[in-house]
């Protein structure tokens with residue numbers, strides 16, 4: 001839903017039914033040989049299953065006295081006929097098992113591919129997609145919708161084929177038995193096509209609505225039952241409000257489900273009734289033909305047997321048809337995701353940077369989050385030499401975070417270029433860019449796994465010893481000793497079991513382990529006690545030494561130590577220089593300095609060998625720039 005708004009697409013189905021159908025058929029292409037085998041098996045089982053009708057006609061014929069009152073058959077010939085019928089049914093049953101296996105393999109294979117493609121595609125989607133779409137909604141499509149697609153593919157599709165083949169074969173047999181009765185059936189059946197399609201369309205619409213609501217509900221649950229969500233609900237005492245929201249979704253789902261079940265009920269009832277009546281009609285008209293002497297009783301009995309066999313698949317085709325149509329809605333939803341543009345993509349001739357040095361250049365970069373929105377970066381140029389430390393400062397909303405996103409190629413700029421070691425980021429492999437960059441952000445994301453694995457995420461092939469060393473270097477050792485299972489402690493979803501400072505140290509440990517030539521840091525603005533802050537500062541200082549460091553700076557010590565300060569304001573770099581130069585300039589930086597930094601003890605920022613310096617504890621710092 002959100003994506004629809006974002007990309008100017010509508011919530012209405014985009015492709016025509018034909019397109020979706022063609023595309024779905026395309027999914028079966030890799031399985032075409034298995035599919036051919038499936039069709040052969042379906043034809044074989046259906047034929048074997050219906051052939052006994054002809055033998056039944058023979059049996060009845062054998063025991064019915066002819067005009068002269070003679071009975072042709074013998075016990076022996078009846079037994080032979082019975083044995084053949086038995087063999088036919090057993091063979092058909094055995095083939096049916098093989099059919100089921102092939103059917104499942106195809107269905108699961110198709111879904112395996114869909115799920116793999118979907119996951120691969122979602123990973124390539126720009127950050128824009130994730131900021132605009134709720135997690136619950138994505139999960140609902142990837143899990144629920146794909147699972148239901150699977151059911152549609154493996155059950156409905158073969159059922160449909162089986163019934164279709166049965167219908168055709170049965171009609172064929174009926175024509176060989178008594179063409180006038182068969183003709184009647186052939187005339188009556190197509191009348192059913194139109195209402196079938198109508199019902200199918202209605203169910204498809206309801207199905208789509210149902211899935212949208214289900215996704216809505218799972219997104220709502222995801223939001224309110226996650227750790228931060230539930231805390232938000234509790235702080236504002238919004239439990240009742242959330243229950244009401246949930247109830248309305250819940251109620252909507254209930255109504256949609258009932259409507260979906262009831263759509264076509266009358267129609268199905270009519271079809272059932274028609275099936276029963278038609279058998280009576282066969283006996284009636286068949287009886288008339290027998291009286292006329294053109295047809296044997298055997299043929300009429302076999303015909304009645306077959307006509308029941310015709311209406312069962314026909315009824316099911318009518319139903320399956322509606323399921324197929326409504327499952328098109330599912331396919332549609334999944335295709336919608338598969339069709340989202342990747343935006344940040346790797347060129348086929350992308351260059352791999354073996355040893356990035358870490359020089360960064362912005363050349364007249366312009367970038368807006370939305371096509372018609374105000375640019376967040378509005379024509380910015382600067383150069384950062386390898387190994388330099390650069391501080392980004394500026395008022396809130398000035399574009400500092402955005403600039404660091406662009407460096408990491410979360411987005412591509414609309415104009416200008418961002419270069420790493422002289423290469424436009426768009427000419428490099430995605431892997432080269434991500435290998436070159438390490439980040440320590442204010443919000444550290446942790447997985448619900450052990451501390452060890454969380455740190456190891458920085459470099460997956462690191463040994464336990466290396467992970468430990470990185471954790472120690474980040475100053476995690478004291479905390480690890482306190483934890484019950486040390487590094488093996490599971491940190492809880494998003495790391496809620498750790499304090500803000502501890503989480504940030506995990507991020508630092510990750511970056512130490514990764515050892516990237518470029519480090520991007522967002523200094524904490526709050527939440528750390530002074531001792532902790534000093535420790536973190538020391539840890540980051542170790543990390544920053546010897547690499548290009550881009551810091552969104554909130555600390556005096558950082559700006560004083562920076563080789564270059566870039567002052568951002570409303571998407572522009574309005575001033576640049578060192579701390580001393582900028583102070584002398586008496587511009588935006590000077591006033592920012594007076595607001596944010598001056599109350600931090602300036603004397604303490606005297607150099608300490610490393611960039612970030614070391615400010616003694618004792619003074620809580622302001623939430624700068626916020």
Ligand SMILES: Nc1ncnc2c1ncn2[C@@H]1O[C@H](COP(=O)(O)OP(=O)(O)OP(=O)(O)O)[C@@H](O)[C@H]1O
Nearest residue numbers: 131369376395396397398399400401402403625626
């Ligand atoms: N995902 C987004 N979609 C649309 N607009 C965005 C998005 N993220 C940020 N913006 C807008 O872009 C502008 C720059 O935001 P940015 O986060 O870069 O500012 P900042 O300088 O980092 O501010 P702060 O100091 O408060 O962190 C802001 O006007 C913000 O509203």
Ligand SMILES: [Mg+2]
Nearest residue numbers: 400401402552
């Ligand atoms: Mg920011």
